[in-house]
Amino acid sequence: MKNYYLVCFATLIAVLFMTPRVSADDGEVCVKCHKAVTPLLVKDWQSSEHSANDVYCNECHGSDHKSKKTVHLVQFPDEATCGDCHEEQFEQFAKGKHNFGWTSLNALPIIHLEPDELMEGGKGCGGCHNMGIKSEAQKKELRDKGYCYRNNSCDECHTRHTFSKKEAQDPKACQTCHMGFDHPQWEMYESSKHGERYHMKERGRLPKDAAAPTCQFCHLPNGTHTNKVAWGFLGVRLPLLEDKQWAADQTTILKALGVMDPDGKPTGRLGAVKAVDMVRLTEEDWQSERKKMIKTCKKCHSSKYALGELAKGDQMIKKADRLMAEAINAVAALYKDGILKKPKHYAYAYPDFLHFYQTGGSHIDQVLFTMYMKHRMRTYQGVFHANPDYAYWYGWAAMTKDLDQIKEMAESLRDKPK
Structure with a gap:
């Protein structure tokens, strides 16, 4: 009987240590297969910190996918998956504006009028605005529609499967999204x-x-x-400023953004703007972000210099808003006087910046939108980014040209026989 147990024990040892282990939980199995299927992704992973720390494929993708027949069972990790190990970074991301990219995209009234192919995945607006933590209900809705959306936001900056910290800290990592028409x-x-x-x-x-x-x-x-930044993407803030003219001009811009109706009353869009943290809603919040930036600037510059340069950016918003409000009021008067007919997708007979370029609108509306989204952005962002050419030639000078064109078109429309 003693010899029988010795034989069983020896057999067990042989099975454990001599027979190849091919458990679905063993990431080496994934690596061995994918060296043939997706060899460059494996090379990316092999160069990563994940590989160096024995974080294998199944840690993120699960173990249900074992063969070509079960590829549909592979799990696609989301931000919460990354947060299992990178909890601090996940919590920080959840508080920042990158997390609201997806929500802000879907809050725009124009989205359902645009081609799905430019909204759903790596193309058009969806190419960048896929960022953001999505609820399970949102994910299901996207899957049911057959959308090829991005499941994770972390790999927008730390691209898979290297997930490199060095890559995410290189300014070129920001280039894909932070360039072009409305935010160069x-x-x-x-x-x-x-x-x-x-x-x-x-x-x-x-x-x-x-x-x-x-x-x-x-x-x-x-x-x-x-x-976060003090002024936010839209270059507006609440509560309105003490400067009466500037407050009036920002109110006009808020009307054209649909946050206020033509009579100056808040609309449902105000709630959407608040939900995605696009504007600072108190003086304390605005000052908090400004102080953070000054602290960063002080690593190279004196406080006096930094405060002065950022104040110039504030003043350029003020001066740009004066031109912008004059242009908006000129177009708004055409709607009020019945010279321009309200497009069917507008909520009000008033300019609406969140509908972009659409058929059925007017050319003067399109020039006005370009003035706001392209040239006003360049005017003040050029100052904040210390770029003289963008601030002047692509910003301020273009705004003055837009305003002259809008005035000329408005006068021509009024003179045109009905």
Whole structure:
């Protein structure tokens, strides 16, 4: 009997240590298969910190997918999956404006009029605005529609499967989303003195410890994942400012954004704007973000200089808003006087910036939208990003040209026989 137990024990040892283990939970099985199926993704993973720390495929994708027949069972990790290990970063991300990309996209009244292919996945607006934590109900709705949406936001900056911290801290990681028509922050930064010094340092033409601010240095300092700015994307704030003219001009802009109706009463859009944290709603919140930026600026500049430069940006918003309000009022008067007919998708007979370019609108509306979303953005963002050319030629000068064109068109429309 004793020999029988010895034989059983020896057999068990042989099975455990000599027979290859092919458990679905063993990430090595995933790696072995995917070396043939997706070899470059495996190479990305092999170069990652995940690989160095034995975080295998099944940690994120689950173990239900075992063969080609069960590929539909693979799990696609979301932000919460990353948060299981990176809890602090997940909580920071949840508080920042990147988390509201998806919500803000879907809050726009124009979205259902645009081609689905430009909204759902890696194309058009959806290419960047897929960012944001989605509820299970939202995910189900997207799957039911057959949308190819992005399940995770973390890999927008830490692209899979390297998930590199160094990549996410490079300003080029911001380029894909923060460029172009309505927010050319990359172009502004790249051609500013800040960006020029970064590129020179990268090429070894400046000392390794030379000051060369990146996007992340200013907007995600110390590795935080919570990104906010004082003025927000729309360049408006609440409560309204003490300067009566500026307050009136910002009110006019809020009407054109549909946050207020033509009579100045709040609309349902105000709740949507608040929900996605697009504007600072108290003086304390605005000052808090401004102080954070001053603290960052002080690493290279004096407080006096930093305060002065940011104040110039504030003043350019004020001056740009004066031009903007004059243009909006000129177009609004055409609606009020019945010279322009309200498009069927407008809530009010009033300019509506959140409907973009649509057939059935008027050319003067389109020029007005370009003035706001393209040229006003460049005017003040060019100052804040220390880019003189964008602030003047692509911003302020273009706004003055827009205003002259709108006035001329408005006069021509009024003179045109009915």
